[in-house]
Amino acid sequence: MKGLRERYGASPLHLLLVLCSFALAAYAGVRLLTGDTLGVVVWFVGAALLHDLVLLPLYTVTDRAVQGILGRRRTTGERSLPAAGRINYVRVPAFVALLLLLVWYPLILDRVPGYPSYTALSADVFWGRWLLITAALFAASALCLMAALWRTHAPRTGPGRTRRLRRRRAPAAGRKR
Incomplete structure (x- = not known):
């Protein structure tokens, strides 16, 4: 072994x-x-080409634009969340919302003929529900971002911090004035 x-x-x-x-x-x-x-091979090649030639440049440009918007940092000397950390609060809900749209697009975009007759349910509600789920994802992400920013800006108090502050203020022993 x-x-x-x-x-x-x-x-x-x-x-x-x-x-x-x-x-x-x-x-x-x-x-x-x-x-x-042949249909499966064409589908795989088409999906690869669509992803590599259309979608990858599209979401790369979008990601760079969002990084440019969120990447600005304050110069006041305060601790802040790095740009790489802030961008994920936009990436994650966008990814989940787009994944839901990709999986459920026939229902969301009302592309399923006969859905109400098969299920006895209305097909008109999926667009609104997807929008509500997307809004809830971004709202939850915004709350998480606010909590993370609050944690980075909250004043640190406690025994360790007080000792460090006292050491900074007290003159070093043996140093001439």
């Missing part, structure tokens, strides 16, 4: 899990390609 761990770099359980995941991926690939192989 020790020789395997030294050669592989991880435990035998890790190796077993990696091999199982490869087997599962191979099984899924075989099952996926048994139907319309």
